Amino acid sequence: MAKRWVLKDAADGEIVQQLAEQLNISKVLSNMLAQRGIRDFEEAKYFFRPSPLHLHDPFLMQDMEKAITRIDAAIAANEKILIYGDYDVDGTTSVALVYSFFKKHHANIEYYIPDRYKEGYGISTAGIDYAATNGFSLIIALDCGIKSVDKIAYANTLGVDFIICDHHLPGDELPAAVAVLDPKRADCQYPYKELSGCGIGLKLAQAYAEVHDLPFEEVSNYFDLAAISIACDIVHISGENRVIAYLGLQKINENPCIGIKMLMEVAGRKGPYTISDVVFLLGPRINAAGRIHDAKHAVRLLIACHEDEAKEQGLLINELNQERKGHDQQITDEALSLIDNDAILIGKKSTVVFNEGWHKGVIGIVASRLTEKYYRPTVVLTRSNGHVAGSARSVLGYDLYEALCGCSDLLLQFGGHKYAAGLTMQPEQVPAFIARFEEVVSSTITDEQLIQQILIDAEIELTDIESKFFRILNQFAPFGPENMAPVLLSKNVYVSGNAGLVGGNHVKMSVMQPGSASFSCIAFNHAEYLPQLKPGVPFDICYVIEENVWREQRTIQLNIKGIRIS
Structure with missing residues (x-):
C-alpha cells in the first residue's frame, strides 16, 4: 500500500539554536525537542528528567x-x-x-x-x-x-x-x-x-x-x-x-x-x-x-x-490469550475473505463487515487489523445477546465518533473516542447502518486521510548516528501519542552485503552511505521491495532507531517504516 511521506516543518530557528547551545546537542536533536513544544533549558530538564515533583496537586x-x-x-x-x-x-x-x-x-x-x-x-x-x-x-x-x-x-x-x-x-x-x-x-x-x-x-x-x-x-x-x-x-x-x-x-x-x-x-x-x-x-x-x-x-x-x-x-x-489469538486469526482471515471477494466493498471508503458467529471479545482487534490493511474507517459487527454489537477503528485525522453521531438514530448505544468506538444496534438496522456509515464517511473524509502517512521528524545522514546522538534520542522516551519515537529520513543509502527475507514478509539487511558505518535494518512487511534492493542501487529510507537485543548482545538497529527507490 502506498504511503505519504510527510516531513515535519522545521521549528523556530532561534529556539533550535538556543537549545543546541544550552544543552550541548546537535541541531537535529534540538529541532526535534522544539517540535515537541520545548522552548528552553528548564522545559528540556522537565522533559528529560521526569520526577514525582512534576505531579499536579x-x-x-x-x-x-x-x-x-x-x-x-x-x-x-x-x-x-x-x-x-x-x-x-x-x-x-x-x-x-x-x-x-x-x-x-x-x-x-x-x-x-x-x-x-x-x-x-x-x-x-x-x-x-x-x-x-x-x-x-x-x-x-x-x-x-x-x-x-x-x-x-x-x-x-x-x-x-x-x-x-x-x-x-x-x-x-x-x-x-x-x-x-x-x-x-x-x-x-x-x-x-x-x-x-x-x-x-x-x-x-x-x-x-x-x-x-x-x-x-x-x-x-x-x-x-x-x-x-x-x-x-x-x-x-x-x-x-x-x-x-x-x-x-x-x-x-x-x-x-x-x-x-x-x-x-x-x-x-x-x-x-x-x-x-x-x-x-x-x-x-x-x-x-x-x-x-x-x-x-x-x-x-x-x-x-x-x-x-x-x-x-x-x-x-x-x-486465555492463546485462545484469543486463535479467534483473532480465524476471524481476521474470514473478514479479509469477505472484503477481497466483494468488488463493491473493495471500492468503498469505509469497511463494515458482519458475521453472526464471530466472537465478540476479539472484534476490536480484527477491526484494527482491517484498518491497517485497507486504511479506512472500519466497523466489525457480530451478534450478542439478541443485538448486533460492533467495534470500530479509524485512520489518522478522521473523527470516527463524529461519524457514528451521524448514524445515531440507527444505534441503540455507542461511545468511544476519535479513533476507536463501540456500538450496538438492532439486527434489522444492519443494512441501513452499512449504507449510512459509508454515506457519512464518504462525505466527510478527505482523499489524503485515506492514504497512510509517515510523519518524518528530520532528514539526517547515517554518519549523524553516533553514540551521543543515540543516547540522547533514547531519553526522548517513553514514546506514544504526542511524543512518538522520532522517524528519520536518510536518502541515497545502499545495501551493504545481502538483503533477505525473514518471517515470510519481512526484509532483513544492512545499509550504509559513503563514509558511514553499516547499520543493521529490519523492514516489516516490505517483501515487495526485495528484488530492487541490490548492492550499489541507491534508495531512501525512513526509520526509527532502536536497540536490538539478541542473546544479551545490544546493537543499534534501524526499524524501517518506508522504502523509496531513488
Whole structure:
C-alpha cells in the first residue's frame, strides 16, 4: 500500500539554536525537542528528567475534596465500598490500583467488573442491583460513568452513592453523583486533561494520601499499573502522563508488583520493558481475561499478594490469550475473505463487515487489523445477546465518533473516542447502518486521510548516528501519542552485503552511505521491495532507531517504516 511521506516543518530557528547551545546537542536533536513544544533549558530538564515533583496537586481537580470527604465518611462508618471498573486494561488496572490502595485502610471493600457479554460497557443496572442487594452504600466507578446519568439516578433511588472517576468526554448533563472526577469537565481547572482512567484513580489515591499524611510510597507503589493503563489505552504520553509513564516503567523494570512480575514471566520477556513492550506483551494478556472469559481474573492477578496466587492467575490468563489469538486469526482471515471477494466493498471508503458467529471479545482487534490493511474507517459487527454489537477503528485525522453521531438514530448505544468506538444496534438496522456509515464517511473524509502517512521528524545522514546522538534520542522516551519515537529520513543509502527475507514478509539487511558505518535494518512487511534492493542501487529510507537485543548482545538497529527507490 502506498504511503505519504510527510516531513515535519522545521521549528523556530532561534529556539533550535538556543537549545543546541544550552544543552550541548546537535541541531537535529534540538529541532526535534522544539517540535515537541520545548522552548528552553528548564522545559528540556522537565522533559528529560521526569520526577514525582512534576505531579499536579490532585485537589485542583473539580470535586476531589467531595470525593475524599465521602470516602472518609464511609471508612469512619464502616460502610461497604464497591470498586467498579470496565473490563479492558484501563478499567482492570484502575480497579486493581484503587482497590489495593484503599484495602490497606478499609477492610469492608470489594470490586466489581461488569460482564462484557451480559452487561456491556460501563455502569450497568445489574452492577447497581448487586451493590444495593449486598449492602454497598458507596461505589467508586473507574474508567466509566461520565455519561451514565440515568444509571446514577437509579442508584440514588436505592441509596447507593457514586464517586465517578472517568476520563472520557462528558455529555450535556453530568450524572448526579456525590463527586464526578473528570478533567474533561468544562468546569474543571485541572491543568492536564489527558489522564487515563487509572490515572484518575491514582490522583484519588494521591489526594487521600496527602490528607492523611501517608508516605508517598503508598501512592508510587502503583505507578506500574498506571503506566500500563497509559500505554494500552493509547492516551497522550505528554505532560503528567509522561511523568507517570516514565516512573511506572522504572518500577516495571526494577520492582514490579507480584502480578506484573508474573505477567512478564508468562510473556517470556525479562526486560527492560518499553511502552511498546507493555502494549504488545502485557496489554493483550490482561485484555484476554475479559475478552474470552472474565476480567476478574486480570484483577486477581494484579492485586495478588502471594506468588502462588499470581502464578495461578498468570498461567490462566496466558492460556486465555492463546485462545484469543486463535479467534483473532480465524476471524481476521474470514473478514479479509469477505472484503477481497466483494468488488463493491473493495471500492468503498469505509469497511463494515458482519458475521453472526464471530466472537465478540476479539472484534476490536480484527477491526484494527482491517484498518491497517485497507486504511479506512472500519466497523466489525457480530451478534450478542439478541443485538448486533460492533467495534470500530479509524485512520489518522478522521473523527470516527463524529461519524457514528451521524448514524445515531440507527444505534441503540455507542461511545468511544476519535479513533476507536463501540456500538450496538438492532439486527434489522444492519443494512441501513452499512449504507449510512459509508454515506457519512464518504462525505466527510478527505482523499489524503485515506492514504497512510509517515510523519518524518528530520532528514539526517547515517554518519549523524553516533553514540551521543543515540543516547540522547533514547531519553526522548517513553514514546506514544504526542511524543512518538522520532522517524528519520536518510536518502541515497545502499545495501551493504545481502538483503533477505525473514518471517515470510519481512526484509532483513544492512545499509550504509559513503563514509558511514553499516547499520543493521529490519523492514516489516516490505517483501515487495526485495528484488530492487541490490548492492550499489541507491534508495531512501525512513526509520526509527532502536536497540536490538539478541542473546544479551545490544546493537543499534534501524526499524524501517518506508522504502523509496531513488
